[in-house]
Amino acid sequence: xxxxxxxxxxxxxxxxxxxxxxxxxxxxxxxxxxxxxxxxxxxxxxxxxxxxxxxxxxxxxxxxxxxxxxxxxxxxxxxxxxxxxxxxxxxxxxxxxxxxxxxxxxxxxxxxxxxxxxxxxxxxxxxxxxxxxxxxxxxxxxxxxxxxxxxxxxxxxxxxxxxxxxxxxxxxxxxxxxxxxxxxxxxxxxxxxxxxxxxxxxxxxxxxxxxxxxxxxxxxxxxxxxxxxxxxxxxxxxxxxxxxxxxxxxxxxxxxxxxxxxxxxxxxxxxxxxxxxxxxxxxxxxxxxxxxxxxxxxxxxxxxxxxxxxxxxxxxxxxxxxxxxxxxxxxxxxxxxxxxxxxxxxxxxxxxxxxxxxxxxxxxxxxxxxxxxxxxxxxxxxxxxxxxxxxxxxxxxxxxxxxxxxxxxxxxxxxxxxxxxxxxxxxxxxxxxxxxxxxxxxxxxxxxxxxxxxxxxxxxxxxxxxxxxxxxxxxxxxxxxxxxxxxxxxxxxxxxxxxxxxxxxxxxxxxxxxxxxxxxxxxxxxxxxxxxxxxxxxxxxxxxxxxxxxxxxxxxxxxxxxxxxxxxxxxxxxxxxxxxxxxxxxxxxxxxxxxxxxxxxxxxxxxxxxxxxxxxxxxxxxxxxxxxx
Amino acid sequence: xxxxxxxxxxxxxxxxxxxxxxxxxxxxxxxxxxxxxxxxxxxxxxxxxxxxxxxxxxxxxxxxxxxxxxxxxxxxxxxxxxxxxxxxxxxxxxxxxxxxxxxxxxxxxxxxxxxxxx
Numbered sequence: 001x002x003x004x005x006x007x008x009x010x011x012x013x014x015x016x017x018x019x020x021x022x023x024x025x026x027x028x029x030x031x032x033x034x035x036x037x038x039x040x041x042x043x044x045x046x047x048x049x050x051x052x053x054x055x056x057x058x059x060x061x062x063x064x065x066x067x068x069x070x071x072x073x074x075x076x077x078x079x080x081x082x083x084x085x086x087x088x089x090x091x092x093x094x095x096x097x098x099x100x101x102x103x104x105x106x107x108x109x110x111x112x113x114x115x116x117x118x119x120x121x122x123x124x125x126x127x128x129x130x131x132x133x134x135x136x137x138x139x140x141x142x143x144x145x146x147x148x149x150x151x152x153x154x155x156x157x158x159x160x161x162x163x164x165x166x167x168x169x170x171x172x173x174x175x176x177x178x179x180x181x182x183x184x185x186x187x188x189x190x191x192x193x194x195x196x197x198x199x200x201x202x203x204x205x206x207x208x209x210x211x212x213x214x215x216x217x218x219x220x221x222x223x224x225x226x227x228x229x230x231x232x233x234x235x236x237x238x239x240x241x242x243x244x245x246x247x248x249x250x251x252x253x254x255x256x257x258x259x260x261x262x263x264x265x266x267x268x269x270x271x272x273x274x275x276x277x278x279x280x281x282x283x284x285x286x287x288x289x290x291x292x293x294x295x296x297x298x299x300x301x302x303x304x305x306x307x308x309x310x311x312x313x314x315x316x317x318x319x320x321x322x323x324x325x326x327x328x329x330x331x332x333x334x335x336x337x338x339x340x341x342x343x344x345x346x347x348x349x350x351x352x353x354x355x356x357x358x359x360x361x362x363x364x365x366x367x368x369x370x371x372x373x374x375x376x377x378x379x380x381x382x383x384x385x386x387x388x389x390x391x392x393x394x395x396x397x398x399x400x401x402x403x404x405x406x407x408x409x410x411x412x413x414x415x416x417x418x419x420x421x422x423x424x425x426x427x428x429x430x431x432x433x434x435x436x437x438x439x440x441x442x443x444x445x446x447x448x449x450x451x452x453x454x455x456x457x458x459x460x461x462x463x464x465x466x467x468x469x470x471x472x473x474x475x476x477x478x479x480x481x482x483x484x485x486x487x488x489x490x491x492x493x494x495x496x497x498x499x500x501x502x503x504x505x506x507x508x509x510x511x512x513x514x515x516x517x518x519x520x521x522x523x524x525x526x527x528x529x530x531x532x533x534x535x536x537x538x539x540x541x542x543x544x545x546x547x548x549x550x551x552x553x554x555x556x557x558x559x560x561x562x563x564x565x566x567x568x569x570x571x572x573x574x575x576x577x578x579x580x581x582x583x584x585x586x587x588x589x590x591x592x593x594x595x596x597x598x599x600x601x602x603x604x605x606x607x608x609x610x611x612x613x614x615x616x617x618x619x620x621x622x623x624x625x626x627x628x629x
Numbered sequence: 630x631x632x633x634x635x636x637x638x639x640x641x642x643x644x645x646x647x648x649x650x651x652x653x654x655x656x657x658x659x660x661x662x663x664x665x666x667x668x669x670x671x672x673x674x675x676x677x678x679x680x681x682x683x684x685x686x687x688x689x690x691x692x693x694x695x696x697x698x699x700x701x702x703x704x705x706x707x708x709x710x711x712x713x714x715x716x717x718x719x720x721x722x723x724x725x726x727x728x729x730x731x732x733x734x735x736x737x738x739x740x741x742x743x744x745x746x747x
Contacts, residue, residue, distance in 0.1 A: 614654055
């Protein structure tokens with residue numbers, strides 16, 4: 001068992017290094033795909049061990065320069081690692097088609113190792129090291145394509161990393177523990193005895209919130225994400241947004257596991273919710289609304305999905321912030337479904353960009369005939385993201401709604417309803433603008449996406465459908481994750497069963513969702529619609545603007561079509577709010593800091609030797625007064 | 630004849646350093662600044678020597694009747710010998726630079742020189 005975790009962790013890294021060194025087209029791709037497959041295969045193999053040792057998970061310990069490093073494969077860790085490696089495999093297949101050189105393979109595989117390591121670590125030494133490996137590798141991927149965006153990502157990541165390091169240092173200073181189990185025990189005792197002051201606890205919480213918030217792209221720390229996701233190899237972005245951003249979400253769960261009792265004692269309840277969780281829920285809700293509005297207004301596919309990624313990770317934060325078992329279940333399910341549908345979206349984007357070289361909506365149209373398989377895949381992704389049954393995205397969003405309503409959080413629930421409506425608005429635009437309608441003449445000779453990319457898409461499309469029709473497969477496992485989390489919280493070995501039902505049917509305390517019935521009805525409905533289309537429809541040609549102007553007179557400068565300025569009325573309605581942008585706020589802050597530094601430099605570094613002598617004399621005087629001299 | 634207390638030497642040496650520092654900080658004439666530097670250097674050397682002084686002992690030259698126990702500390706003296714040489718060398722270098730500056734700008738006022746340099 002011990003070796004398997006090590007193999008799982010380091011195969012991608014070694015494969016990446018080998019691919020980088022060998023750098024022969026064909027061989028490096030083979031090595032990369034094998035390196036991505038090994039952790040996935042091992043995780044599948046370990047499934048039964050993990051499930052059967054629910055309260056005594058496989059553990060791997062080693063001592064590195066005086067630090068005890070622990071890796072654990074509990075059901076929680078397995079879940080996140082399995083989701084990450086599934087997306088990792090799809091990424092590797094996609095990269096066969098899209099990557100241009102060995103540099104991409106090296107850093108993509110390096111971040112794969114980092115992500116797995118973050119999910120399997122059970123102490124802060126390895127957690128932090130692998131967290132940084134993950135950040136570094138993803139930074140290098142952005143750096144190669146866009147320096148400005150990589151700088152933004154770098155600065156925010158550094159802020160997050162130092163916040164986390166400071167929090168770890170505070171915890172270590174107060175409890176002397178770095179292992180998660182020890183920290184949890186220490187925090188539990190501390191909650192009763194009150195060793196750590198209120199302000200210190202809140203400081204640690206705030207620092208972790210910053211650290212994990214940056215990685216998850218939570219508002220207002222999300223500004224790095226649109227650039228970093230879009231200025232990248234799109235196959236790698238599938239992993240970046242599908243798996244790497246989940247490290248932040250996982251961090252929030254970790255916060256519960258490590259500090260829940262202590263935080264509850266210190267911050268208390270707020271209207272029947274845990275105050276600290278309530279904060280997380282609201283950060284999630286604001287992220288969902290802000291990012292979804294911005295996604296709707298984008299004119300570039302990559303930017304659209306980048307903002308949509310931020311919004312969807314907001315759902316996960318929100319679900320975790322609800323703080324009930326139902327919320328955890330919904331959040332965990334959404335981790336899986338977001339990984340599979342957003343990974344799929346990015347691979348579709350990779351295919352579109354690879355085959356057409358275009359990224360803006362106005363340049364597309366009618367591609368469904370040219371790339372039918374890619375179109376089918378994107379249809380699955382669209383249905384799943386918009387939360388339409390029978391896709392995985394519906395089941396997970398349904399659980400999150402149930403959780404928010406059950407927990408009596410009407411405003412938060414309203415935020416996700418709004419977010420969902422907006423999500424529908426932007427995916428519909430993607431669907432129509434890219435795949436349907438008139439095809440621009442320069443897209444006449446577009447080919448279907450290459451086979452490896454299609455395999456990568458299929459790897460992610462199948463779980464979308466399978467876990468959508470049989471969501472019970474996932475919820476049964478999630479119940480095991482929740483049992484393990486309960487064991488971590490309170491050490492009682494009780495099997496939690498939050499979402500019951502069969503494989504095709506989800507039953508919660510407030511509702512029932514039968515995926516199979518819905519699927520059957522959908523199939524019947526589609527069949528009827530198809531018959532009507534074939535036998536009853538009379539096609540009629542209408543001007544394209546009729547569909548989009550809603551009866552408004554068409555003028556030259558107010559000519560809305562699905563490809564251009566489609567949501568301009570929305571942008572006009574939001575004009576007041578769009579003035580405020582955290583992106584611009586940070587840029588301005590950076591500008592002010594730069595001006596201040598310039599002023600300092602010109603004031604002090606003025607070329608006057610006597611001024612320098614004065615500085616020296618003053619420093620000597622201060623040292624003398626201090627008693628050093 | 631009674632020797633003055635050691636603090637007199639310290640006081641004198643540090644005063645010399647401070648006088649030199651004052652010259653460096655406020656005088657505008659380059660030659661005066663160089664003179665101030667020399668004064669400062671003298672002060673430092675004096676300070677070093679007086680740190681090594683042991684009351685009532687003689688020069689650290691081993692000869693008839695004078696052993697290591699009767700001598701003052703020899704290390705500061707060696708240091709000061711080095712420092713004097715370095716001081717002379719830097720002064721010479723600074724003076725030659727001053728000559729070149731005067732040839733180029735026609736003035737020794739440092740404000741003027743800065744203004745002319747632009």
